[in-house]
Amino acid sequence: MRSVYAISGGVSKFTKARPDKTFPAIVKEAYDYTLTDIELGHRQFLEVVDGSVASYFSDHFTRQLMAGIMVQDYLGLCPKPGHRVEGGGATGGICFQEAWKAVASGYMDICLAYGFETMSHVATWKGNEFIALASDVSFDYPVGGFYSGYYAMMVTRHMKEFGTTPEQMAYVSVKNHANAAFNPYAQKRQKLTIADVRNAPMVAWPLTRLDICVMSDGAAATILCNDEGLAKLEAVGAQIKRPLVRVTGIGRGTDAMRMADRPHQSFDKFLQHNLLPHEDTAETRSYYQELWEHGFRYPGVHSFRAGRMGSKEAYQNAGIGDPLSELDFIELHDAYTSSEIQTYEDMGLCRYGEGGSFATGGQTFMPGVAYDLDLEQDPVCPVNPSGGLIACGHPVGATGLMQAVFAIWQLQESIGDHFGDRTLQVDGAIRGAIHSHAGTGTYVTVSILEKEA
Amino acid sequence: MAANKQAKKIEETFGGYTLHTVPFPAELDEETLKSLKQMGHILIEQPYDITYLHSFGQDSPFFAGLANGHFLVNRDPETGYTYGTPRGHDMESGNETEWQEIAAEGTIHAFTVCHFGSEEFLPECPFVLALIDFPGVDTLFLARIIGLEPEEANLDWIGMRVKGRFRRLSKFKPTDVYFYPLEE
Numbered sequence A: 001m002r003s004v005y006a007i008s009g010g011v012s013k014f015t016k017a018r019p020d021k022t023f024p025a026i027v028k029e030a031y032d033y034t035l036t037d038i039e040l041g042h043r044q045f046l047e048v049v050d051g052s053v054a055s056y057f058s059d060h061f062t063r064q065l066m067a068g069i070m071v072q073d074y075l076g077l078c079p080k081p082g083h084r085v086e087g088g089g090a091t092g093g094i095c096f097q098e099a100w101k102a103v104a105s106g107y108m109d110i111c112l113a114y115g116f117e118t119m120s121h122v123a124t125w126k127g128n129e130f131i132a133l134a135s136d137v138s139f140d141y142p143v144g145g146f147y148s149g150y151y152a153m154m155v156t157r158h159m160k161e162f163g164t165t166p167e168q169m170a171y172v173s174v175k176n177h178a179n180a181a182f183n184p185y186a187q188k189r190q191k192l193t194i195a196d197v198r199n200a201p202m203v204a205w206p207l208t209r210l211d212i213c214v215m216s217d218g219a220a221a222t223i224l225c226n227d228e229g230l231a232k233l234e235a236v237g238a239q240i241k242r243p244l245v246r247v248t249g250i251g252r253g254t255d256a257m258r259m260a261d262r263p264h265q266s267f268d269k270f271l272q273h274n275l276l277p278h279e280d281t282a283e284t285r286s287y288y289q290e291l292w293e294h295g296f297r298y299p300g301v302h303s304f305r306a307g308r309m310g311s312k313e314a315y316q317n318a319g320i321g322d323p324l325s326e327l328d329f330i331e332l333h334d335a336y337t338s339s340e341i342q343t344y345e346d347m348g349l350c351r352y353g354e355g356g357s358f359a360t361g362g363q364t365f366m367p368g369v370a371y372d373l374d375l376e377q378d379p380v381c382p383v384n385p386s387g388g389l390i391a392c393g394h395p396v397g398a399t400g401l402m403q404a405v406f407a408i409w410q411l412q413e414s415i416g417d418h419f420g421d422r423t424l425q426v427d428g429a430i431r432g433a434i435h436s437h438a439g440t441g442t443y444v445t446v447s448i449l450e451k452e453a
Numbered sequence B: 001m002a003a004n005k006q007a008k009k010i011e012e013t014f015g016g017y018t019l020h021t022v023p024f025p026a027e028l029d030e031e032t033l034k035s036l037k038q039m040g041h042i043l044i045e046q047p048y049d050i051t052y053l054h055s056f057g058q059d060s061p062f063f064a065g066l067a068n069g070h071f072l073v074n075r076d077p078e079t080g081y082t083y084g085t086p087r088g089h090d091m092e093s094g095n096e097t098e099w100q101e102i103a104a105e106g107t108i109h110a111f112t113v114c115h116f117g118s119e120e121f122l123p124e125c126p127f128v129l130a131l132i133d134f135p136g137v138d139t140l141f142l143a144r145i146i147g148l149e150p151e152e153a154n155l156d157w158i159g160m161r162v163k164g165r166f167r168r169l170s171k172f173k174p175t176d177v178y179f180y181p182l183e184e
Helices: A023-036 A042-048 A067-075 A091-104 A124-132 A147-162 A166-180 A194-199 A227-235 A267-274 A282-293 A305-318 A337-346 A355-361 A388-392 A396-411 A415-419 B002-007 B030-038 B057-067 B119-124
Strands: A004-011 A051-055 A082-085 A110-118 A202-204 A217-225 A245-254 A329-331 A431-437 A443-451 B071-075 B098-102 B105-114 B127-133 B141-145 B161-166 B177-181
Touching: A004 A023, A004 A091, A004 A227, A004 A396, A023 A042, A023 A067, A023 A110, A023 A217, A042 A227, A051 A067, A051 A091, A051 A396, A067 A082, A067 A110, A082 A091, A091 A110, A091 A217, A091 A245, A091 A396, A091 A431, A091 A443, A110 A227, A110 A396, A124 A147, A124 B119, A147 A202, A147 A337, A147 A355, A147 B105, A147 B127, A166 A194, A166 A337, A166 A355, A166 A388, A202 B105, A217 A227, A217 A396, A245 A305, A245 A396, A267 A282, A267 A305, A305 A337, A305 A431, A305 A443, A329 A396, A337 A355, A337 A388, A337 A431, A396 A415, A396 A431, A396 A443, B057 B071, B105 B141
Parallel strands: A051 A082, A051 A110, A329 A431, B141 B177
Antiparallel strands: A004 A217, A004 A245, A110 A217, A245 A443, A431 A443, B071 B098, B105 B127, B105 B161, B127 B141, B161 B177
């Protein structure tokens, strides 16, 4: 397999509604930014780019089938190869990985990954209905299909099982909104308190409006290439930043569509299949043994096996032993404050059951941002320095690519240039992870990006 | 405080007067053509309505069972692994599962109170959603719970014993059975 570099990216400003432009024209903004950042014109790029992967989640939102080809056409990429991918909330992350595969295999030397969603075309509650159609329409949707409701059920189980509290979840909301205050691309840039989050209107107990990401219109794009592609781009005049950012590992996991079907594995099976290498100590084995003795079952509805398996594979490919100390930042799929906490556990930043206290400890916060919270520990691995989905917005097909773009900028140390403010730059960042997540944990992608030595 | 501001807003809805003309320059010349770049966008409504013919396929006996007051689950004939929500084939063995009747009586495994919901269910808010655990069954079943006070949501609801009641007039939906708390 060839080395794959993520050399450039662009994001449209995420916002509630973009009626001023059609979706292909919104993607064009992200695409143009991606090219401008390497000082390349469209004509020069066309000479060398091999093809593309398009990402958008819902034909219902666009009310337009084959929207992918409309973007390919509008960007002027026809007749080069391209296809659309779809995998719920993880569509953007899957798109990134499919572009990676095209380049790593040598099928393409240069591949453009682009994605978008325009969710403002329907009223909010109709939009929730469309999203709920991404649950089993025979058994889940008719009972009261509502994703916030599904996640709230996971929360109550997590709370019961591990003692997690809504206040601990509120820390995530305060963190991500405060980070976003320094991100001009974010939709919600708010300074909040724990009380603000808890006093916001209740949506699905115990999740309030400020525990949940918003619908958004937006687009993102990124260019991946191998060494041959790099030479071709530079030959036509591209100014590519050094050190390069390389994608050193990808991983993906899946799980049953219906939460009700999530199996309850035995302790032995958990050890065999789901334990991360750094958890394989006598102490952690006995910690888990004790959870099992108290009725814990894996993954149940409180944990995302797909997220754990995606992480495990990505860490293995990238040679990561202890993610918390070896990753400098993570952009993860915080559609809900609770799912950020669940994902800390899946990604092995803490053990299953410890996500609540880990969320309030301080290790996932940014060093230079004032949160007005009493945090015991110093930042170690900022999670969602950009503000995440909760504050940036979640235009589904663009989201996973937005994470890639922000990760590239972190590793190029160019956050200050792109955001007009250095506050969110993770100083000295060498390695970061992006995590994209679908459904109630059905598809999860984890990709590792690293600055070359 | 952002949260309160939000609560004071009237919800945005579609609809309104039908508009048949929009302002446009009387004459098109170089200058007015250029000024079109400054024109606002036109927003129209596009209604979309469709009726699907949806088959429950191999899961159909479950719905027929509900309509006749029976709660059916699927079991792997070889391992005995039992699915609380119908599933034609077992995910481990690949075997075709068989039907089994159980009492629609179990405990709440996880729950929420939906104060908002998808458009279709908004008129029913607030409602209680729960995943039900049945004794001897390995997976769960998603259902509505009736008879709990939505404003009194608390974690003690988890583990609460509940019993299913079948709708007399079936809708052939999983909501043909709903659950209510059993007096302890």
